[in-house]
Amino acid sequence: MTRDYSQFFSTSTSSQSGTENPSKLARLGWQTFFARQVEPQALNQTPPVRVSEVHRNGLRVVGEDIEGLIPARPDATVGDWFLYDADLPAHSVLLERKSLFKRRAPGHDRRFQLIAANVDTAFIVTSCNADFNIARLERYVALAFDADVTPVIVLTKTDLCDDPDTYVQEAMSVSGRVVVVALNALSREPLEKLVDWCRPGQTVAFMGSSGVGKSTLVNALFEEGRVATAGIREDDAKGRHTTTARQLHFTPDGVAVLDTPGMRELQMADAEDGIADLFADVTDLATQCKFRDCAHDSEPGCAVTAAIAAGELDQARLERWRKLMAEDRFNSASLAERRSKDKNFGKMVRSVMKDKKNRR
Numbered sequence: 068m069t070r071d072y073s074q075f076f077s078t079s080t081s082s083q084s085g086t087e088n089p090s091k092l093a094r095l096g097w098q099t100f101f102a103r104q105v106e107p108q109a110l111n112q113t114p115p116v117r118v119s120e121v122h123r124n125g126l127r128v129v130g131e132d133i134e135g136l137i138p139a140r141p142d143a144t145v146g147d148w149f150l151y152d153a154d155l156p157a158h159s160v161l162l163e164r165k166s167l168f169k170r171r172a173p174g175h176d177r178r179f180q181l182i183a184a185n186v187d188t189a190f191i192v193t194s195c196n197a198d199f200n201i202a203r204l205e206r207y208v209a210l211a212f213d214a215d216v217t218p219v220i221v222l223t224k225t226d227l228c229d230d231p232d233t234y235v236q237e238a239m240s241v242s243g244r245v246v247v248v249a250l251n252a253l254s255r256e257p258l259e260k261l262v263d264w265c266r267p268g269q270t271v272a273f274m275g276s277s278g279v280g281k282s283t284l285v286n287a288l289f290e291e292g293r294v295a296t297a298g299i300r301e302d303d304a305k306g307r308h309t310t311t312a313r314q315l316h317f318t319p320d321g322v323a324v325l326d327t328p329g330m331r332e333l334q335m336a337d338a339e340d341g342i343a344d345l346f347a348d349v350t351d352l353a354t355q356c357k358f359r360d361c362a363h364d365s366e367p368g369c370a371v372t373a374a375i376a377a378g379e380l381d382q383a384r385l386e387r388w389r390k391l392m393a394e395d396r397f398n399s400a401s402l403a404e405r406r407s408k409d410k411n412f413g414k415m416v417r418s419v420m421k422d423k424k425n426r427r
């Protein structure tokens with residue numbers, strides 16, 4: 068292989084700027100972040116490939132002129148980049164990731180499962196109706212922050228709502244760092260309003276409950292509509308999974324769209340950093356409390372309760388922070404740790420779980 072990869076070493080412009088005619092590799096999502104990790108000579112010997120599908124027997128990878136298979140390995144997932152060794156695929160070298168969604172396995176050992184790597188943007192989708200739930204939005208935003216993925220809140224079904232602006236205002240209260248977009252997913256608006264995050268070479272994911280319009284938005288990104296929407300489903304009020312495989316779909320424009328059922332079951336686990344990012348106002352206040360282990364209840368010198376009393380912090384937001392932290396702690400603990408937790412903590416967790424169920 069004697070391909071010249073030097074063009075991918077430009078550090079002045081990233082592929083995000085959307086050049087007129089991006090190369091195949093750029094359209095697969097190859098960015099300066101990955102190019103910086105590699106010597107040009109190595110690229111010629113072992114060209115970059117991206118994991119487009121995860122199967123039991125291996126990772127399907129695609130590159131400039133390559134379609135290959137790397138033997139299954141637990142340390143890689145869809146969206147990962149490898150330097151591909153065509154002679155010994157198992158010796159391909161995994162590149163450092165920009166971002167990673169992971170979760171704890173449901174089984175006994177609670178291992179980490181890698182869900183998706185190198186996603187640039189997570190569209191957190193909800194609709195301007197009863198699905199809208201501020202606590203759920205916060206969970207997804209915290210998960211995205213924790214994964215180093217940019218969250219964008221997308222409010223769908225504006226056409227069915229008298230006052231979308233109320234929803235927009237509330238969604239904006241989630242975080243000053245998160246853009247909120249409101250649209251009718253069945254119109255041309257998705258293409259117009261999501262364009263900033265859907266340029267060639269970008270990788271996007273859609274998160275949100277069933278029926279909020281994720282497939283509809285994905286369809287909008289594909290000219291021919293390759294991903295099926297569920298349509299009307301009277302037989303199954305809760306909706307069903309129209310997506311089954313763990314893979315990346317590439318739009319004709321070169322946007323990689325993540326398609327994995329795992330995104331649906333993402334739980335708060337070891338996501339303390341993401342929660343801290345989202346609730347920076349609360350955690351900042353907490354550092355000013357008189358006692359380091361302040362529970363922000365009735366302790367003297369508590370900066371958090373003082374802020375609530377002064378009307379600077381919303382009590383409801385504080386409660387949602389507590390619940391998210393409790394959920395994260397619970398899900399992060401091993402089974403043994405869970406058993407040894409004291410009764411009160413168990414009670415708290417049960418109430419959080421009950422609450423979670425009610426929100427679904």
Ligand SMILES: Nc1nc2c(ncn2[C@@H]2O[C@H](COP(=O)(O)OP(=O)(O)OP(=O)(O)O)[C@@H](O)[C@H]2O)c(=O)[nH]1
Pocket residue numbers: 223224225226227250251252253275276277278279280281282283284296297298299306307308309310
């Ligand atoms: N009027 C209107 N209908 C919408 C909008 N977005 C989605 N829908 C409809 O809502 C239904 C559910 O949309 P989907 O795109 O299948 O929702 P989903 O989030 O992919 O659902 P799951 O596949 O179950 O996760 C479909 O009948 C869509 O046509 C919107 O903005 N306006």
Ligand SMILES: [Zn+2]
Pocket residue numbers: 353356357361362363364366368369370371372
């Ligand atoms: Zn306090």
